[in-house]
Amino acid sequence: MNASTHAVTNQPEPLVGHDVFAADHALTEGVARHLPEGLRDSVREELSGLGRAAGSAQAQEWGVQADRNPPRLLTHDRYGHRIDEVEFHPAWHRLLAKGVGAGLTAAWTREHGHLRRAAGFLVWTQVEAGHGCPLSMTHAAVPALRTDPALAAAWEPKLTSLVYDQGLRPVAQKAGALFGMGMTEKQGGSDVRANTTRAEALAEEGTYALTGHKWFCSAPMSDAFLVLAQAPGGLTCFLVPRVLEDGTRNPFAIQRLKDKLGNRSNASGEVEFAGTWARRVGEEGRGVRTIIEMVSATRLDCVTGSAALMRQAVVQAVHHTSYRSAFGGVLIEKPLMRNVLADLAVESEAATTLALRLAAAYDAAYGEGDERERAFLRLALPVAKYWVTKRCTPLVAEALECLGGNGYVEESGMPRLLRESPLNSLWEGAGNVQALDVLRVLQREPAAFDAFLREVGRARGADHRLDAAIKALLTELADLSGIEARARRLVERMAVVLQGSLLVRFAPSYVEEAYCASRLGGDWGTSFGTLPHTLDLAAVVDRARPVH
Ligand SMILES: Cc1cc2nc3c(=O)[nH]c(=O)nc-3n(C[C@H](O)[C@H](O)[C@H](O)COP(=O)(O)OP(=O)(O)OC[C@H]3O[C@@H](n4cnc5c(N)ncnc54)[C@H](O)[C@@H]3O)c2cc1C
Known part of the structure; x- marks a missing residue:
C-alpha cells in the first residue's frame, strides 16, 4: 500500500479501554436508585471492574473469536463410542469464566443479587451475547430446583459458584x-x-x-x-x-x-x-408450574439481554458519528442525525430502566417475600418481554445505518448485533405467547393488575401525556370484546405507559420529555429519528456517549 495514495482519514478511533458500566448513565443511576446507600459504593466498584473488562481490547477480541469460531459437535470418540460433546473455541471458555466469576449465576445467594446480576449481565453481554444463554439458564434453574431441598442441596452451590469448571464429571466432583x-x-x-x-x-x-x-x-x-x-x-x-x-x-x-x-x-x-x-x-x-420459575427468570434475561444489545448498538452509533464528517460537519452535530441518535438513545434508556426495575422487583419478591412485587412481576414481566425484545431489532438496524456502509461490514460488529437481535423475542415464548400470557393474567389475577396500576400511578400528575395514556389504557380494558386479536396493541400500550412512568420519575427532564412527546404524546413517526425537533436532542445524545 502506498501512503501517498492511501491516507486513511475520517474513520473513527477504535472504541476500547473504556468503562462500559461507568459511562452508561441510565445504568449507573438505575443501580444506585434501587440499592441501599450502604451498598452503593461497593457495587459500583464491582460493576466498574466488569465494565472495564468489557471495554478492554482483550474481551472484545474474545467476543469476535467466539462468534467467528462456532462450536463443533463431537458425537463419537476415535474408537466409536458415543461421547456427545461439544468443542468450543478457547475464547468462549474465557467469556464464560469471566461471566461466572462476576457472579452472573450467583444472584440467588447475594444481597440485592438480582439487581447486581442484571446490571452485570447488561454490561458483560455487550461483549458477546451467545454465552449469555448458559449464564441465564444456570441462574434461572435455581428457583425450580429449590422446590426439592435434596436436589437444591446437591446442585445449588455448584450453580451459584463463582468457578467455571469445564468438562463432564459427576456434580459432586465439580x-x-x-x-x-x-x-x-x-x-x-x-x-x-x-x-x-x-x-x-x-x-x-x-x-x-x-x-x-x-x-x-x-x-x-x-x-x-x-x-x-x-x-x-x-x-x-x-x-x-x-x-x-x-x-x-x-x-x-x-x-x-x-x-x-x-x-x-x-x-x-x-x-x-x-x-x-x-x-x-x-x-x-x-411440570409447567415447576419449570415456570425458570422460564420467568430467563424472560427477565431476555429483557436485560435486549437492553444490552440496544445499548451496545447506540454506543457504536454515537461513537462512529462523533468521528465521522460529511458535507462539512461532524455527523453527530447534523440536526437530522442528532434526531436519529436521540430517538435510539431514548429507547435504549427506557429498556435499561425497565430491566433494572424488574430486577429490583425480583429482589423484593424473592429475597424479602414482597407479594406486591411478585404480583407486579407477574404482569410487568411478560409486558416487558414482549415490548423490549420487539424494539430491539428495529433499533439495532437503525443504529447500523448510522455507521453507513461500515455498519454493514462484519468488522464493525453491527451485523453480529443485528443477527442476535430477534432472538430474545423468540425464545422463552415468542411475542404472541407473551401477549396471550398478559391477557391470562389480566383475566385471572386481579392483584397483578392492581400492582401494575399502582406502579404506573406513582407518576400520575407529573406529565399530562402519561395521565392521558393511563386513562386510554383503562378505557381500552373496560371493553374486552375481541381482546385476543387486540392483545399486541394492548400490551404495547401497557409497556409504553410503564416505561413512561419510570422515565417521568427517574430520568432527566430532556429524556422524559422526548419519551412522553413521542411514545405517549403521538408526535412521532414510524421510524426512529422522528422526535419533535423542538426538544433538547443534543442533551439526550450527549448523555448516551460511551465515554464522557
Ligand atoms: C436459538 C434458539 C435456542 C433455543 N433453545 C432452547 C432450549 O434450550 N430449550 C428449549 O426448550 N427451547 C429452546 N428454544 C425453543 C424456543 O423456546 C421456541 O422456539 C419458542 O418458544 C417458540 O416455540 P416454537 O418454535 O415451537 O413455535 P410455535 O409454538 O410453533 O409458535 C410459532 C409462532 O406462533 C405463535 N403462536 C403460538 N401460539 C399462538 C396462539 N395461541 N395465538 C397466536 N399465535 C401463537 C408464536 O408466538 C410464534 O410466533 C430455542 C429456540 C431458538 C431459536
Whole structure:
C-alpha cells in the first residue's frame, strides 16, 4: 500500500479501554436508585471492574473469536463410542469464566443479587451475547430446583459458584456447574402440552427413565437440564444430568447442532433420550408450574439481554458519528442525525430502566417475600418481554445505518448485533405467547393488575401525556370484546405507559420529555429519528456517549 495514495482519514478511533458500566448513565443511576446507600459504593466498584473488562481490547477480541469460531459437535470418540460433546473455541471458555466469576449465576445467594446480576449481565453481554444463554439458564434453574431441598442441596452451590469448571464429571466432583433446559419438541414449542417424551418410573422413588427427544436444547455441554416429559400423572419436570453419580454417561445423544441466524458462539442441539435417567422435580403432572420459575427468570434475561444489545448498538452509533464528517460537519452535530441518535438513545434508556426495575422487583419478591412485587412481576414481566425484545431489532438496524456502509461490514460488529437481535423475542415464548400470557393474567389475577396500576400511578400528575395514556389504557380494558386479536396493541400500550412512568420519575427532564412527546404524546413517526425537533436532542445524545 502506498501512503501517498492511501491516507486513511475520517474513520473513527477504535472504541476500547473504556468503562462500559461507568459511562452508561441510565445504568449507573438505575443501580444506585434501587440499592441501599450502604451498598452503593461497593457495587459500583464491582460493576466498574466488569465494565472495564468489557471495554478492554482483550474481551472484545474474545467476543469476535467466539462468534467467528462456532462450536463443533463431537458425537463419537476415535474408537466409536458415543461421547456427545461439544468443542468450543478457547475464547468462549474465557467469556464464560469471566461471566461466572462476576457472579452472573450467583444472584440467588447475594444481597440485592438480582439487581447486581442484571446490571452485570447488561454490561458483560455487550461483549458477546451467545454465552449469555448458559449464564441465564444456570441462574434461572435455581428457583425450580429449590422446590426439592435434596436436589437444591446437591446442585445449588455448584450453580451459584463463582468457578467455571469445564468438562463432564459427576456434580459432586465439580467446583461449578452449568444448567440447561429442554421443553421444546418438534411438534410443539409454545404449546408444551403437546410434548411426547415419555417418563417411566424406575424402582427408586422419584427416579424415571425418559424416552423421546428435544428439538431445541441450547448449551448441551451443560452438566444437567430441567426437562419436561409425560409421566403417568401428566406433564412433569425432571432433572437430567449428563453424568451419573458413578461417573457413567447418561444417554443423551446430541443429533446435530442448529445452523442459526445469530447466537453463533452458543451451541443449540437436537437431543434424543433413550432410557435416560431422570430425577423428578416437583410433583407429577405439575411440570409447567415447576419449570415456570425458570422460564420467568430467563424472560427477565431476555429483557436485560435486549437492553444490552440496544445499548451496545447506540454506543457504536454515537461513537462512529462523533468521528465521522460529511458535507462539512461532524455527523453527530447534523440536526437530522442528532434526531436519529436521540430517538435510539431514548429507547435504549427506557429498556435499561425497565430491566433494572424488574430486577429490583425480583429482589423484593424473592429475597424479602414482597407479594406486591411478585404480583407486579407477574404482569410487568411478560409486558416487558414482549415490548423490549420487539424494539430491539428495529433499533439495532437503525443504529447500523448510522455507521453507513461500515455498519454493514462484519468488522464493525453491527451485523453480529443485528443477527442476535430477534432472538430474545423468540425464545422463552415468542411475542404472541407473551401477549396471550398478559391477557391470562389480566383475566385471572386481579392483584397483578392492581400492582401494575399502582406502579404506573406513582407518576400520575407529573406529565399530562402519561395521565392521558393511563386513562386510554383503562378505557381500552373496560371493553374486552375481541381482546385476543387486540392483545399486541394492548400490551404495547401497557409497556409504553410503564416505561413512561419510570422515565417521568427517574430520568432527566430532556429524556422524559422526548419519551412522553413521542411514545405517549403521538408526535412521532414510524421510524426512529422522528422526535419533535423542538426538544433538547443534543442533551439526550450527549448523555448516551460511551465515554464522557
Ligand atoms: C436459538 C434458539 C435456542 C433455543 N433453545 C432452547 C432450549 O434450550 N430449550 C428449549 O426448550 N427451547 C429452546 N428454544 C425453543 C424456543 O423456546 C421456541 O422456539 C419458542 O418458544 C417458540 O416455540 P416454537 O418454535 O415451537 O413455535 P410455535 O409454538 O410453533 O409458535 C410459532 C409462532 O406462533 C405463535 N403462536 C403460538 N401460539 C399462538 C396462539 N395461541 N395465538 C397466536 N399465535 C401463537 C408464536 O408466538 C410464534 O410466533 C430455542 C429456540 C431458538 C431459536
